[in-house]
Amino acid sequence: MKQVHSFPTLAGPLAAASAYATGYRESKTNLHPTATLAQLRNSFGGDLPAKGQPGEQVIADLIKAAEPGLVGNTQPGFHAWVMGSSHPVGVAADWLTSVWGQNAALYQGSPAAATAEETACDWLLDILDLPREASVGITTGATMAGFIGLAAARDELLRRAGYDFAETGLQYAPPVTVFVAEDTHASNLAALRYLGFGTNNIVAVACDDQGRMITDDIARHVARVSGPRIIVATAGHINSGAFDDFHALADLAERHGAWLHVDAAFGLWARASVSTRSLTNGIDRADSWSTDGHKWLQIPFDAGFAIVRDSQAHRRAMNITAGYLPDDPDDGRNATHFNTELSRRARGFTVWATLKALGRxxxxxxxxxxxxxxxxxxxxxxxxxxxxxxxxxxxxxxxxxxxxxxxxxxxxxxxxxxxxxxxxxxxxxxxxxxxxxxxxxxxxxxxxxxxxxxxxxxxxxxxxxxxxxxx
Missing domain, CATH: 3.90.1150.170 (Aspartate Aminotransferase, domain 1)
Structure with a gap:
């Protein structure tokens, strides 16, 4: 049978990419794109070639087409949004992740990826001083991390109410009420929508001038509602950087049997420094936390962490099983227990490498x-x-x-x-x-x-x- 296509060796394209990459950041003096949308479409566009082109030429063409449309968010003068600058060691580990080409869903699919991820998750709980019994799912970012944490919250609260979500689904479930700040991040509303919550299920709580929930207002709202309740707090407001009163919210959640989730996309890392740790007082009393790795931790895009105190609730919400998916009790970590993905990039390598490069x-x-x-x-x-x-x-x-x-x-x-x-x-x-x-x-x-x-x-x-x- 005729071979349709032979893949090029790695040496040429990787050498071309490496030679360019080592000098890119020093040469990126203009932080703004210089090409118009029409110019970028012209550079990337055209008909797909009938025959494959040499790898080195493809990389050269990619650089030529992309560079005028790149934003300098890896540079010290970038201040528009909370975007990390991709630590060089993490970038190198990310290259290796692509070279190795592992699917990090199952331990048996890549024991190395599973073990690197397991170790990195333990380090995260230690650095952030969160409950060591918590489970961690490494995912794409804080939006999906919030989705995972809130999925665990929804399913566990319904279980406590005597409802089997896994068997009966959402259609006939008791209503769950979610309390969010009126200034909550859009990703929280997106995650709730993906989980089947509509605006009638969500109560917007008044905030002060820094975007913090007013505790008396949320206390009144929570007391008026019966049934399962989720409170979504914020650590590091997207504009002000403010933190909610976690002790007050945890006390409120405990009184009413509510689940406290903390959107901590970048603010959770304040716990890692003694100079800012007090801002997060009481945050360890929450039931789940969502945070990014590609923001303050400088892990290359993309990386996020869904952390859930009750690991069994986490697993019930996320676990993917099938006859062809091995789940031997002697295996190490199976990421399918804690994430939505069955085919997934081995993000644990870059997390492990970046943490090791920075150190505590x-x-x-x-x-x-x-x-x-x-x-x-x-x-x-x-x-x-x-x-x-x-x-x-x-x-x-x-x-x-x-x-x-x-x-x-x-x-x-x-x-x-x-x-x-x-x-x-x-x-x-x-x-x-x-x-x-x-x-x-x-x-x-x-x-x-x-x-x-x-x-x-x-x-x-x-x-x-x-x-x-x-x-």
């Missing part, structure tokens, strides 16, 4: 540095008239607006003008957002390379630009 002290130092940088920027900007800092700077986030005293509409225009001015030279990447009915400039300090010297430069740049813009 490196993670703590990185968290402290970013929070110190945020405080330094706030200190520099507070003395400048017309620049307003809207959040209590306690983490790595600042929310700014620029106001000449000519009304809200003018302040919104000034904030948008500052965004454009900061982005103009390509050295920084900022985006505005709408928060509390005003236009604000988000400042997220997240790159592993960002330090006080970058913040000093940024503060001077903002001062000079504001002097010109406000006139």
């Amino acid at each position: 002290e490196g993670i703590a130092d990185m968290i402290r540095n970013h929070c110190d940088c945020a405080s330094l920027l706030a200190h520099k900007l507070r003395r400048l008239p017309g620049i307003r800092i809207h959040n209590d700077v306690m983490l790595n986030q600042l929310i700014l607006s620029f106001d000449r005293g000519r009304g809200d509409a003018d302040a919104n225009r000034m904030t948008q003008a500052m965004e454009a001015a900061l982005n103009a030279d390509g050295q920084h990447f900022f985006r505005t957002a709408t928060w509390q009915e005003r236009c604000v400039l988000r400042v997220s300090i997240i790159s592993v390379d960002t330090g006080p010297e970058h913040i000093q430069t940024l503060a001077q740049k903002i001062e000079a630009l504001w002097h010109d813009i406000r006139r």
Whole structure:
């Protein structure tokens, strides 16, 4: 039989990619894309070749087509969103993960991947000082981690109410009420929708000016409802960086038999540093937590962690079984017990490698540095008239607006003008957002390379630009 296609050897394409990759970050001086959508479509488009092309040429073509459309989120001047900068050791481990090509669903499918993941999960619980009996699912990010944690919550609460969700399904289940902050992250609402919850099942709780749930308000709402209840708290508000009162929410959950889930996409890592650990007091009393690895931990995209105190509830919600899927009691970890995926990338290798490269002290130092940088920027900007800092700077986030005293509409225009001015030279990447009915400039300090010297430069740049813009 004629062989249709012979795969190229790894050496050529990998050598080409490696030669380019080692110098990419040093050469990425403009953090903004330079190509238009039409140009990118033209570069990537065209008819698929009838015959395969040499691997080195394909990689060269990919670089040429992609580079003008890349964003510099691995650079210290990137502040638009909370995106990690992909630690170099994690990147190297990610390359190996692709070279090895393992499907990390089952222990027997890849004992090495399963064991690396098992060890990394133990390290995570230790670093974050969460209950050691908890189970961890490594998944794509905090959205799916939240989905997993909330699935465990839904199924376990229904089980306690005498309802077998696995047998009867959601259609005839007792109603479950979910309490979220009125300012909750959109990913929580998405996860709830995927799990079959509609707006009538969700109670929005009033928040203070930092986005924290007002505990008296949620207490009133919870007391009015009977039946299964889920409370979704926040550790590290997406704009302000604020933390809910976890002790108060845990007390409330215990009184009413509710499940407390914490959306901690990046705020959970405050536990890793003594300088910020107190922000998370009481968070260990929750029933489940969702967090990202590709944000503050700097693991290459994508990585997230679903952590559930009750490992059996976690497994009941997620376990995938079939006659062809081995589940020997002498095997190591089967990721199918804790995740939605049956075919899955061996993310445990990059998690293990990044944790090992940073170490406990490196993670703590990185968290402290970013929070110190945020405080330094706030200190520099507070003395400048017309620049307003809207959040209590306690983490790595600042929310700014620029106001000449000519009304809200003018302040919104000034904030948008500052965004454009900061982005103009390509050295920084900022985006505005709408928060509390005003236009604000988000400042997220997240790159592993960002330090006080970058913040000093940024503060001077903002001062000079504001002097010109406000006139």
